[in-house]
Amino acid sequence: MARVTLADVARAAGVDMSTASRVLRGEASQRVREETRVRILKIAEEMQYLANPLARGLRTQRTDTLGIVVPQLDNPVFASAIRGAELEAAERGYSLLISHREPGETATTIAKISRTNRVDGLLVASLDDDEVLRTDLAAARVPFVLMNRILPGAPLSVVLDSRAAARKGVEHLTALGHRRIAHLAGREGGFNARERLQGYRDGLAAAGIAFDEALVGVAGYTAEGGTQAMRALLPQHPTAVLAATLVSAAGAMATLHEAGLRIPEDISVIGLHDAPVARMLYPALTSVAMPTEEMGRVAADLLIRALGGEDPTPVAPLPPGTLVVRGSTGPAPI
Structure with missing residues (x-):
């Protein structure tokens, strides 16, 4: 036929x-x-x-393909965002090209994708410093939308309300009677790290607890970072820990097990973001759910509308989801 x-x-x-x-x-x-x-x-x-996408591409100089650049493929946050972007793109007739690059490689990746006409637009998530990312994005020859951060001067971005999420986590711990609450912070100087630290401080202030800088350790966004930061905080004898990410929370829990501390009898742990892996930890991790899949969908929608000639209105930070209480949090030890 x-x-x-x-x-x-x-x-x-x-x-x-x-x-x-x-x-x-x-x-x-x-x-x-x-x-x-x-x-x-x-x-x-x-x-x-x-x-026929090939014929149409030759005729219109369009590929009907979006690119998404992420710094980590094994991080549930980015995996979920990719899933959301892919679902939105497919519903709108676009394919999604996934590109993984480590911090510091953004410019090469963006230039390679955009200059070879492989995509019509880019969704970009990055752990690089603002100035590094701004320089890298100058290499883009296609429209782009940032995910999970705000960069002054960039027209479109979709972020999570990390400040509200961190406060919600601290409020859960203070309601359980905890007063010495440590914080495993994200990348030093990063947008989300600042927002989560402020949310942590907001939660402490709401409970009348003074902020203690000695209870904050930089863990970044890896399990190894969580392990090292938790080990450094043990001499401060916290009774609870708020981790900036699920991944760093998992690393912290490994350190606590190695130290012979019982979770949650001796110390409670809560992480931001929820994913199936949270149920696989021992004990299962209490977490604040975040709309990471929605973030991917909203970002893809903004980009597609921009490609269609619209002038999309920037969106407000996406509020956190529910607090998912599991076995890793309990009353403060007496």
Whole structure:
């Protein structure tokens, strides 16, 4: 059976090819009557029309592909964001090209993807410093949306309300009677690290607890960082720990087990972000759920609308989800 072409669909619908193409691409700027749009879509479905992306790309210089650049593939935060972006892209007729790069490699990755015309736009998550990221993004020749951080001067970004999430975690611990609450912070100087530290301080202040800098250790976003930071904080004798991420919380729990401390009888642990791995830890980790998949979807939506000629309105930080209480938190020891 011969392949159904765009010309076949246009002919059957009684419209010209440019009209059929605009409707089937779902362009926001299209000026087509609703009855015409419905007729074209119905005929395309009945004829089992499938677009030829190679031919269309040569004609329009578009690939119908978005790129997503992430610093970690084994971090549940980015894995979830990728899933959300992929779902949104697929629903809108786009493919998603995933690129992993370590901090410091952003410029090479962005330049390689954008200059070879492999994507129409980029979703970028980065752990690099602001100035490094700003320099790297100058290499992008396509529209972009930042995820999980704000960069002054960048027009579009989608972030989580990490400050509110950290406060919610501390409030859970103070409600259990904890007063010496340690914080495993994110990357020093990073946007999210600042927001979570402030949320930690907000939670302490709300409970009338003075902030003690000696109870804050920089763990970054790895299990190894959580292990090392927790080990350094043990001499401060905290009764509870708020970790900036699920991954660093897992590292902290390993250190506590090695030290012979019981969780939660001797010390409670809570992490930000929730994922299936939280249930696999021993004991299962109490966590503040974060809408990371929604972050990916919203970022992809912003980018696609920008590619369609719209001027999307920046979105407010996405509020945290529920507090998922499991076995790693309990009353403060007497």
